[in-house]
Amino acid sequence: MYELIQAAGSSYYIQSPAKIGLVKLNEKEVCLIDSGNDKNAGRKVRQLLDANGWQLRAIYNTHSHADHIGGNQYLQKQTGCKIYTPGIECSFTRHPLLEPVALYGGYPPKDLRHKFLMAQESDAEYLTREALPENSLEMIPLPGHCFEMVGFRTADDVVFLADCLSSKETLEKYQIGYLYDVAAYLETLEMVKTLQAKLFVPAHTEPTEDIVPLANLNIAKVREIGEKIVSICAVPTAFEQILQTLFTEYGLQMNFEQYALVGSTVRSYLAWLKDGGRLDVEFREGMMYWSAS
DSSP, X not given: OXXXXXXETTEEXXXXXXXXXXXXXSSSEEEEEOOOSSHHHHHHHHHHHHHHTOEEEEEEOSOOOHHHHTTHHHHHHHHOXXXXXXXXXXXXXXXXXXXXXXXXXXXXXXXXXXXXXOOOOOOOEEOOGGGSOTTTEEEEEOTTSSSSOEEEEETTSEEEEETSOOOHHHHHHHSSOXXXXXXXXXXXXXXXXXXXXXXXXXXXXXXXXXXXXXXXHHHHHHXXXXXXXXHHTTSOEEHHXXXXXXXXXXXXXXXXXXXXXXXXXXXXXXHHHHHTTSEEEEEETTEEEEEEO
16 A cells, blocks of 8 residues: 556556555656545655655645545645645635535534544645646546546546546445536546546546446446436435435445435435436425425
């Protein structure tokens, strides 16, 4: 773990729970794509930098989830590096409490205020094309998994895809991966299928030269879940009942984190299906019920 692996030329990745990209800008300076899940990850990255005699110029966050920005604060304090995060994700990086708030839909209990969902805050700036190192990184919008996630293409034609793809093993184990905007996510995956690159590096599965099979697998899983929700709503069904049925049928274990992550995702599916004319809602006896159109 935390082994530095050369992808091509000046493009590297650090093997970690959420892969960290590293790009050499010159003989002395490097930038990172994400920073790992916590202070300990940041410390291990710092050790790699020191061992190679590299100075950290900047961290480019793909999005604001804690496992991608957890090393930000430590590395910024240690090196004085700049941190850039896209759009709304920048606000979440500066104010990490927003993450469990968004998932829970209100002030989150202590059970959700921990490092799995809340990184330490860091002094991030808005990511713009002008902030990218010249001739070293190109930004690729990847919305859907969260508000404004991005990926990056390096000058060596290595594409870092952040969290827009899950491995087959992850899909089989967890079934319902976190999504914010289902329609945008499907559009992102269709776009990713058209990309060409020397190597694709998703954050949570192995690098590959052919991203199409994995993209198709993720698309199929999203559509499967959508159809399952529509079938559950063949009779008017309340949200908690929908959630209970999904947890039961997919063999998932309920706890605070899964309730927040999967619950938020199921709400996104319901919105997508309603906007697409597949579901309707009705209010009666102080309850909201979802039903297939």
